[in-house]
Amino acid sequence: MSATAGDTRPSYHITPESNWLSDPQRPFFLGGEWHLYYLYNSDFDFTNPTGGGGTEWFHVTSQDMVSWVPQGVVIEKYQPRPDGVVLGDIETGSAVIDTENTAGFGENAVVAILTQMQDGIQQQSLFYSMDNGYSFTPYPGNPIMPNPDAAAKLAFRDPKVIWDATSNQWVMALSEATKITFYTSTNLTTWSYESTFSPLDSGIDLGTLECPDLYQLDVDGDTTKRTWVLATSANGYLYNRATGTAYWTGAWDGSTFSASDINPQWMDDGSDFYATVTWTDSRFTEDEMYAARYAIGWTNNWDYAKELPYYGGWAGQLSLVREIRLKTIDGVVTMVGEPISPYTNVFNTSSSANGTTITTDSTTASLPEMAGGAYVIHAVVSKNDDDDGDEVRIRIKGDGTYGTTLGYNFITSQAFFRRDNDGVAADSMATAPNEAYDAARAGSVPLPANTVTLSVYVDWNSAEAFVNDGGRTLSGLIYPNLGAETIEMVSGSGQLSLDSFTYAGISV
Secondary structure: OOOOOOOOOOOOOOOOEEEEEEEEEEEEOOEEEEEEEEEEEEOOOOOOOOOOOOEEEEEEEEEEOEEEEEEEEEEOOOOOOOOOOOOOOEEEEEEEEEEOOOOOOOEEEEEEEEEEEEEOEEEEEEEEEEEOOOOOOOOOOOOOOOOOOHHOOOOOOOEEEEEOOOOOEEEEEEEOOEEEEEEEEEOOOOOOOEEEEEEHHHHOOOOOEEEEEEEEEEEEEEEEEEEEEHHHHHHHHHHHHOOEEEEEEEOOOOOOOOOOOOEEEOOOOOOOOEEEEOOOOOOHHHHHHHHHHHHEEEEOOOOOOOOOOOOOEEEEEEEEEEEEEEEOOOOOEEEEEEOOOHHHHHHHEEEEEEEEEEEEOOEEEOOOOOOOOOOOEEEEEOOOOOOOOOOOEEEEOOOOOOOOEEEEEEEOOEEEEEEOOOOOOHHOOOOOOOHHHOEEEEEOOOOOOOOOEEEEEEEEEEEEEOOOOOEEEEEEOOOOOOOOOOOEEEEEEEEOEEEEEEEEEEEE
């Protein structure tokens, strides 16, 4: 770890108080508050990150999905059954509110179905709560879904359960190596296999699929265009990208998902948006539920998660909570996302600039004096008829030598995120470069006019960029040097027009 790393805990992202955080579990609203669980490893070894084992579910609650209160571990790892059999650690799954008492535990029981792994064998277990998700009881019949090929240690994990009102049954999407399988149940304890969705059968290798998700959204807010979405964490190397969250739009008939196009789209074009979960608000009307959903992901990547220069006695964070929608962009149904509105309460508007010019000289833009570890930038940049510039670059967390760059190229119509010279991580991994960390990430953003909007949410060691009202997003960890707080805006060459610029720091 570099001596300049410092103890820089993010200000407005979920992090563990100590030790390791990874996959979020789908939140729900119950008892007047939001409940979210994440995978937590209390035995994480900072001196040997590849060692230390076993995750469990850690509980946090919130009134606004921005400020979260830690409540502690609620489903512990390595709990023995009454007969003494240990089923393993507690891994990813999902929780539902059983409003109709289909499982028989009681009305409004919170039922969590999740993966337990012991000796490399993954199975699905059930835990239930009668106190709004603050404590859970293991089902005595665990595992409710034994591994169908335990001898081969078949990948069999990450159950995501929803209620399908049309078919009047519970539906589970489950990851099984390179495919997603679907199961149905009327009581949450007994499950029947229905079908398999396998991109690999069509020659599309996305690696090991994890953390599937199945839900509905309206396209362009049109209730007559209600569409099913299947999402999963996947490897995007075929598409010149990192691991991330892939999705397909299509149809679900109660037993089978059919994709409109077998080639996936991606929820985020950055390197660090994985294990994503989505949810809705049970207080919404039906049309509100399908107009938009919320989403949150793990801000990390297994290609380097255990190599990063963690500091401060904690490791891992979750993304901003986003509101996601389906919107037709250039004739393609596309998922767009922006931070939920309560984040506006996190920041104070401190300074702005309007009507300035961007050149290769950082002083030309005449930006206000800025500093701080956590802030948000909103910028509108144009390439007008008299502008000969090609690329706008926003350099954040700079110190004259190091920094991270986000921006947009008007020639290639791509937004980008570059962090190969961020500081601490660039130095700590210099002797054994990590190509996945150093690679620049980009996403295509065609413009109806030669104007682009960029909103960049910067926390102490992450940045999330939302381009053209969330038409494209790019998320990534960054590890700046201590005191690296400069912000600059320049062009790649020539001149561009800065129509507006606002910087807002954290509210005190």
